[in-house]
Amino acid sequence: MPAAAVQEAVGVCSYGMQLSWDINDPQMPQELALFDQFREWPDGYVRFIYSSDEKKAQRHLSGWAMRNTNNHNGLILKKSCLGVVVCAQACALPDGSRLQLRPAICDKARLKQQKKACPNCHSALELIPCRGHSGYPVTNFWRLDGNAIFFQAKGVHDHPRPESKSETEARRSAFKRQMASFYQPQKKRIREFEVEENQDNSGLDFSSIPLENPEDFDIVTETSFPIPGQPCPSFPNSDTYKATCDLATFQGDKMPPFQKYSSPRIYLPRPPCSYELANPAYTNSNAYPTLYKDSTSIPNDTDCIHLNTLQYNVNSYSSYERSFDFTNKQHVWKPSLGKPSRVEKTNHGQFRAVATHPYYNPELPCRYLTTPPPGALQTVITTTTKVSYQAYQPPGRKYSDGLGEVKSLSSCSYAPEDARMSVAVYPEAWGPPATVTRAASPSGPLPMKTAGDCRATRPTMAMPHQPVSSRTDEAETWDACLSGPGSAISHSERVGPFFSYNNEDF
DNA sequence: AAATGCGGGGCTT
DNA sequence: AAGCCCCGCATTT
Numbered sequence: 001m002p003a004a005a006v007q008e009a010v011g012v013c014s015y016g017m018q019l020s021w022d023i024n025d026p027q028m029p030q031e032l033a034l035f036d037q038f039r040e041w042p043d044g045y046v047r048f049i050y051s052s053d054e055k056k057a058q059r060h061l062s063g064w065a066m067r068n069t070n071n072h073n074g075l076i077l078k079k080s081c082l083g084v085v086v087c088a089q090a091c092a093l094p095d096g097s098r099l100q101l102r103p104a105i106c107d108k109a110r111l112k113q114q115k116k117a118c119p120n121c122h123s124a125l126e127l128i129p130c131r132g133h134s135g136y137p138v139t140n141f142w143r144l145d146g147n148a149i150f151f152q153a154k155g156v157h158d159h160p161r162p163e164s165k166s167e168t169e170a171r172r173s174a175f176k177r178q179m180a181s182f183y184q185p186q187k188k189r190i191r192e193f194e195v196e197e198n199q200d201n202s203g204l205d206f207s208s209i210p211l212e213n214p215e216d217f218d219i220v221t222e223t224s225f226p227i228p229g230q231p232c233p234s235f236p237n238s239d240t241y242k243a244t245c246d247l248a249t250f251q252g253d254k255m256p257p258f259q260k261y262s263s264p265r266i267y268l269p270r271p272p273c274s275y276e277l278a279n280p281a282y283t284n285s286n287a288y289p290t291l292y293k294d295s296t297s298i299p300n301d302t303d304c305i306h307l308n309t310l311q312y313n314v315n316s317y318s319s320y321e322r323s324f325d326f327t328n329k330q331h332v333w334k335p336s337l338g339k340p341s342r343v344e345k346t347n348h349g350q351f352r353a354v355a356t357h358p359y360y361n362p363e364l365p366c367r368y369l370t371t372p373p374p375g376a377l378q379t380v381i382t383t384t385t386k387v388s389y390q391a392y393q394p395p396g397r398k399y400s401d402g403l404g405e406v407k408s409l410s411s412c413s414y415a416p417e418d419a420r421m422s423v424a425v426y427p428e429a430w431g432p433p434a435t436v437t438r439a440a441s442p443s444g445p446l447p448m449k450t451a452g453d454c455r456a457t458r459p460t461m462a463m464p465h466q467p468v469s470s471r472t473d474e475a476e477t478w479d480a481c482l483s484g485p486g487s488a489i490s491h492s493e494r495v496g497p498f499f500s501y502n503n504e505d506f
Numbered sequence: 507a508a509a510t511g512c513g514g515g516g517c518t519t
Numbered sequence: 520a521a522g523c524c525c526c527g528c529a530t531t532t
Contacts, residue, residue, distance in 0.1 A: 060510085068511055069524075077511075080524085106508050107526080136523070165509090 014039075016048035016151065023047075023076055023141040023152040032148050040164060042140065042153040050149040057149040060142045063164040064130075064157065065103045069139065080137040081130035081155075084162040085113065091121035102162035103127055132158040 015034045035051040040063040042048070050057035060066075066079035085101035093099060099120060104110040114125050130137040133155025143150040163171070 067509090070511095070513060070515095070526095071522080072513075074512085104508070105510075109508055 014046070014048050017046065019049070021047070021150070023143055023150060028143065028145040028148070028150055030146065035148065036151075039151075041161065042151070043138075044153065044156050046153050048151040050151060052144060052147045052149050054149065057142075057151065060140075061165060062140060063161060064138070064140075065105060065162050065165075066140055067105050075143060077142040079140045079142070081132070081139070081157060082110070082137070083128045083130040084159045085125050085127050086160075087118040087121060087123060088126040089118065089121055089123040091118060091123065093120055098160075099125075100160050100162055101125070102165065102168045128159045130155075130157055130159055132156045 014036045015032070016036050019029045019032075021029050029049070032049060034049075035054070036048040038050060038054050038056045038061075039046075039048060040056075040061070042062065042064075052058070060077060060079065062079070065082040065084070067082055069078045069080045071078035082103040082105070085099075085103050087099045090098060099118060101113070104113045110127070114127055116125055117123065118125055132138040136155070138153065138155030138157050141150075141152045141154070143152075162168075
């Protein structure tokens with residue numbers, strides 16, 4: 001039984017967070033008993049320990065668009081988040097969702113990317129930078145030590161998810177295929193398809209694409225564009241759809257087949273985790289509108305309310321649900337130009353006022369927070385041992401008003417209806433909480449919450465047309481802390497059937 | 507072509 | 520000095 005499976009079976013927090021260590025420690029934990037299952041979407045102040053055999057860890061992969069950052073430390077690889085590329089006009093895609101592209105990692109490619117027009121409305125694209133770590137981008141640290149790969153993330157992403165890397169690659173690959181095929185004589189096209197089919201291990205299956213009809217190519221091309229929120233069943237070509245889905249969603253070993261979603265185990269909340277669970281960026285969202293719409297209604301003693309939102313319901317909807325109301329979102333994401341204490345020019349020529357940006361204090365333990373008075377000083381843990389102080393600004397209505405935009409989920413055939421059952425579980429049911437101690441951590445005074453501090457409450461999520469995934473953030477944060485089938489139906493599955501764009505860079 | 511990793515170097519605290 | 524970022528370069532995919 002794989003270690004990850006053991007972890008999940010016994011219901012413990014990530015192995016990495018059960019141990020006390022920091023990426024900067026001179027000596028890393030030795031003689032590890034287990035390894036964590038790879039997490040594609042780490043968010044929050046989390047730590048994992050992967051096996052050095054884990055391919056994705058070896059490659060320092062992340063669903064987030066992370067670029068290398070020089071930390072002048074050969075032992076520790078540091079990466080920072082590039083954010084997400086969206087339509088500057090926040091146009092609604094055919095299904096009502098918003099565009100969320102993966103920023104190109106390469107600076108040059110990213111500049112080029114940003115010069116492109118929105119494939120939907122042809123207005124400009126906009127790079128929303130990540131500022132989830134006290135105004136700086138969220139950072140990920142990787143360190144190989146012995147047979148373990150230590151991973152530590154610092155910061156909470158304050159933006160929607162971009163496409164995952166595999167999604168982007170799959171889309172580009174699909175598009176290139178289509179374009180290459182489209183402009184060639186039909187026989188040659190067929191021959192090429194056969195060749196590519198033999199060579200390609202991407203998982204995409206284009207054998208179902210009717211080559212005789214160029215219009216069908218248009219459709220496929222369109223659907224190769226990532227359009228969040230498109231319900232799977234509406235895909236015009238079920239075979240193609242399935243192929244796209246299979247590739248981007250399950251990403252190799254990560255996600256079990258659909259059938260596995262029917263396993264009750266998946267719906268069970270994981271035991272509460274400790275200090276690194278918080279994802280305060282979404283604190284004020286209406287993600288659980290029917291549950292805790294008003295943060296003030298949260299019991300004071302409920303430091304942590306873990307909403308294990310239907311992990312089966314795939315990450316594809318997570319970025320989707322985070323789209324919500326872009327109008328509102330822009331109020332938050334747009335840099336405050338008023339009093340920038342530190343202004344940096346982005347690739348876009350935008351200015352970024354770091355200090356005036358509301359940041360999400362990792363010390364705030366959980367998501368349901370009362371709003372601190374403006375200007376209140378909060379301790380911020382920065383990348384290493386530094387402790388800084390910044391004025392806290394409440395996050396405002398960030399991902400709010402997104403109700404109903406996830407309307408398509410219920411039509412997703414792979415999500416069994418009964419999966420939306422509601423369960424209320426309390427930590428006691430999980431036995432002794434995992435003790436998480438980190439008092440000596442050089443990372444400073446992170447919230448030292450033990451599992452026992454948290455109340456794992458499973459809200460009712462039984463409304464078929466509710467945005468059941470509208471708080472996947474929590475679920476993901478959970479996921480980041482807990483072992484389990486991390487992900488993920490991808491954007492590719494939400495591909496819009498009638499969406500057209502003829503630029504392969506998208 | 508783009509992703510990735512390394513390392514020099516400038517700026518700020 | 521530490522931490523952050525930008526940039527260029529080389530290698531890999």
